Amino acid sequence: MGEEEGLHQTPFLDTMFVRGLKRKCFDGEEDIEGTLAGIKAIPSYNLQRQSLLDMSLVKLQLCHMLVEPNLCRSVLIANTVRQIQEEMTQDGTWQMINTQSTGQASLDRLVSTDILCRSSRDQAEGKHVPAYGTFNKDFENDQAQDSSDTMSTASAVQAPRNLQSSVWEMENPQENKGNFQKSLDQIFETLENKSPNSVEDLFSEVDNSYYDLDTMLTGMMSNTKMGHCDSLETFSSSTNTASNSNCKSDLNDLDHIVEILVES
Amino acid sequence: MGEDTDTRKINHSFLRDHNYVTEVEFNHTGELLATGDKGGRVVIFQREPESKNEPYNQGEYNVYSTFQSHEPEFDYLKSLEIEEKINKIKWLPQQNAAHSLLSTNDKTIKLWKITERDKRPEGYNLKDEEGKLKDLSTVTSLQVPVLKPMDLMVEVTPRRIFANGHTYHVNSISVNSDCETYMSADDLRINLWHLAITDRSFNIVDIKPANMEDLTEVITASEFHPHHCNLFVYSSSKGSLRLCDMRASALCDKHSKLYEEPEDPSNRSFFSEIISSVSDVKFSHSGRYMLTRDYLTVKVWDLNMETKPVETYQVHDYLRSKLCSLYENDCIFDKFECAWNGSDSVIMTGAYNNFFRMFDRNTKRDVTLEASRESSKPRAILKPRRVCVGGKRRKDDISVDSLDFTKKILHTAWHPTENIIAIAATNNLYIFQDKVNSEMH
Numbered sequence: 213m214g215e216e217e218g219l220h221q222t223p224f225l226d227t228m229f230v231r232g233l234k235r236k237c238f239d240g241e242e243d244i245e246g247t248l249a250g251i252k253a254i255p256s257y258n259l260q261r262q263s264l265l266d267m268s269l270v271k272l273q274l275c276h277m278l279v280e281p282n283l284c285r286s287v288l289i290a291n292t293v294r295q296i297q298e299e300m301t302q303d304g305t306w307q308m309i310n311t312q313s314t315g316q317a318s319l320d321r322l323v324s325t326d327i328l329c330r331s332s333r334d335q336a337e338g339k340h341v342p343a344y345g346t347f348n349k350d351f352e353n354d355q356a357q358d359s360s361d362t363m364s365t366a367s368a369v370q371a372p373r374n375l376q377s378s379v380w381e382m383e384n385p386q387e388n389k390g391n392f393q394k395s396l397d398q399i400f401e402t403l404e405n406k407s408p409n410s411v412e413d414l415f416s417e418v419d420n421s422y423y424d425l426d427t428m429l430t431g432m433m434s435n436t437k438m439g440h441c442d443s444l445e446t447f448s449s450s451t452n453t454a455s456n457s458n459c460k461s462d463l464n465d466l467d468h469i470v471e472i473l474v475e476s
Numbered sequence: 477m478g479e480d481t482d483t484r485k486i487n488h489s490f491l492r493d494h495n496y497v498t499e500v501e502f503n504h505t506g507e508l509l510a511t512g513d514k515g516g517r518v519v520i521f522q523r524e525p526e527s528k529n530e531p532y533n534q535g536e537y538n539v540y541s542t543f544q545s546h547e548p549e550f551d552y553l554k555s556l557e558i559e560e561k562i563n564k565i566k567w568l569p570q571q572n573a574a575h576s577l578l579s580t581n582d583k584t585i586k587l588w589k590i591t592e593r594d595k596r597p598e599g600y601n602l603k604d605e606e607g608k609l610k611d612l613s614t615v616t617s618l619q620v621p622v623l624k625p626m627d628l629m630v631e632v633t634p635r636r637i638f639a640n641g642h643t644y645h646v647n648s649i650s651v652n653s654d655c656e657t658y659m660s661a662d663d664l665r666i667n668l669w670h671l672a673i674t675d676r677s678f679n680i681v682d683i684k685p686a687n688m689e690d691l692t693e694v695i696t697a698s699e700f701h702p703h704h705c706n707l708f709v710y711s712s713s714k715g716s717l718r719l720c721d722m723r724a725s726a727l728c729d730k731h732s733k734l735y736e737e738p739e740d741p742s743n744r745s746f747f748s749e750i751i752s753s754v755s756d757v758k759f760s761h762s763g764r765y766m767l768t769r770d771y772l773t774v775k776v777w778d779l780n781m782e783t784k785p786v787e788t789y790q791v792h793d794y795l796r797s798k799l800c801s802l803y804e805n806d807c808i809f810d811k812f813e814c815a816w817n818g819s820d821s822v823i824m825t826g827a828y829n830n831f832f833r834m835f836d837r838n839t840k841r842d843v844t845l846e847a848s849r850e851s852s853k854p855r856a857i858l859k860p861r862r863v864c865v866g867g868k869r870r871k872d873d874i875s876v877d878s879l880d881f882t883k884k885i886l887h888t889a890w891h892p893t894e895n896i897i898a899i900a901a902t903n904n905l906y907i908f909q910d911k912v913n914s915e916m917h
Contacts, residue, residue, distance in 0.1 A: 264746060264800070279558075280582075280645065282645070282809070283644055283663040283664075284696060284753070284809070285806075287691060287692060287693070287694050288753060290692075291749055292746055292747070292749070292750065295746055295749070296746060
């Protein structure tokens with residue numbers, strides 16, 4: 213109880229959900245959480261939050277393949293994920309600096325913020341971009357198309373949509389095609405380097421391989437991660453075909469990603 | 477006499493075993509009740525006229541017509557199925573002997589015309605009674621065909637099909653008070669249609685971001701104002717309402733009024749946004765108020781006050797501590813509807829375990845009732861139910877942990893003038909009538 217007081221968060225009183233997880237992650241967490249003997253019985257806030265994050269990612273990835281996924285649900289889940297990410301960034305959990313008691317919450321936040329502040333402001337936002345490259349596939353599932361079409365017409369001009377005028381228009385498959393081109397362009401954009409330097413900046417200080425599309429799909433994590441690694445691997449829909457290579461510039465990997473997006 | 481203060485409902489239940497009821501809607505007089513189901517069918521019930529011989533048979537609803545509104549489709553471009561499930565039904569105001577309604581699935585809206593035929597011509601010269609051509613040599617005299625009465629036949633024909641208007645899933649349709657236009661809303665866009673024109677529509681709201689990665693909010697429901705043909709409201713997944721005036725500009729992306737309640741910091745959690753998402757919005761009959769439903773509450777908004785609702789009612793606050801489980805099993809995304817009674821004094825909404833709730837705005841009293849075969853026999857009076865949250869438990873109380881979350885009442889409708897309600901509980905439809913007319917008005 214004391215752990216959650218300082219956070220102004222509704223405690224996760226529902227233990228039904230975390231029961232299964234406790235068994236898997238408890239060992240991993242024990243080293244870190246060992247000092248908190250008093251609350252060992254209750255999964256820590258961080259563990260719960262991590263579980264929520266993992267569950268949300270699974271929900272986003274497991275879509276009903278026959279029918280279009282519910283966009284409202286996807287958006288709400290994605291927003292929840294972003295909230296968790298932001299909070300984890302703020303209290304430094306992201307860098308595994310501290311996962312202990314939040315009695316020192318404010319001080320820890322100062323430290324973690326300090327570290328983040330070393331990089332540019334854009335880094336925090338930039339970090340979300342590849343993440344949404346992943347979630348984007350859910351939003352764009354409804355515009356999935358043959359991958360070969362996409363590759364050949366990747367440079368096609370987008371179908372013009374006159375949003376601002378009061379034209380009476382009919383939406384048709386033609387526009388859908390244009391939308392898909394556009395959205396795939398977006399995905400490619402986030403995956404490719406806009407400029408090599410900015411990417412270096414993005415990834416130099418902070419280990420956000422968590423957001424790496426490739427990592428997500430393969431369920432692999434870098435060595436610096438501990439604890440919630442296990443839970444991620446448990447939940448992730450691992451496709452072991454993708455290597456750990458940098459998917460940002462490899463066209464073959466893009467092909468593979470498009471395949472996964474299209475779920476052909 | 478003590479029963480006068482209780483809400484008495486008499487149960488006429490119609491059982492349909494073969495599909496989930498996904499929409500319930502009374503027409504403007506309440507004579508007809510349309511239901512849509514997951515299989516794309518629409519069933520229309522008609523109220524029997526009250527007969528003085530049987531006072532207890534006060535206007536029961538019987539099946540009037542059944543038709544297949546939508547069929548499953550396959551979008552070859554996207555390799556995805558388009559469900560035939562009926563999302564919304566809206567009646568048009570009756571302008572002649574025929575009735576008309578709009579029904580929609582995820583993509584296509586259809587206008588149906590319902591007509592009655594109770595006469596047919598007889599006595600043709602060239603055809604016999606079965607329609608076969610007569611042998612001309614047997615025709616010796618001419619006759620004039622006459623109209624003879626026949627058994628009532630209800631014919632339903634599709635008059636218009638409004639297709640290809642939506643890339644995303646249609647969640648609401650609303651007929652304008654001008655009776656000429658209607659709007660359809662999907663997750664990101666709202667289109668304005670003319671009832672007679674099917675090959676084009678007018679986009680009036682578009683919240684699709686240029687970059688889909690920036691998408692954080694979707695449209696969840698929308699409705700035209702009941703009296704002002706230029707006003708409509710739409711709700712969002714972030715819990716806000718936007719009132720738009722079509723006179724202001726052609727594209728109503730800029731709202732005229734934004735209704736939003738600031739978040740309560742003490743209640744904040746990772747689920748705050750999800751439970752604030754508005755699942756339904758309904759104007760009051762008077763046009764002065766709006767009713768919204770989010771996951772845990774119903775709220776009444778005054779059109780003149782944008783800062784907060786004027787009334788908030790807890791539907792099932794005992795679920796607040798269960799949000800994590802409800803998120804896991806996806807129940808937190810359930811979209812409940814809400815309804816006003818004819819005089820705007822009582823509001824109703826569904827909940828879990830086949831419970832539905834009613835709130836009297838004047839007396840501030842509320843009641844929980846159950847729609848199920850087990851708990852109510854035909855003509856029985858519904859007994860108020862109670863959910864207990866630990867602590868003292870009275871007899872017949874249900875504990876939170878034994879609630880059945882698969883039995884959800886998402887769709888409810890209230891007769892426009894009388895105390896008759898229609899409740900859709902999974903694949904059953906319940907119609908309840910209030911035998912004591914006084915206290916609820």
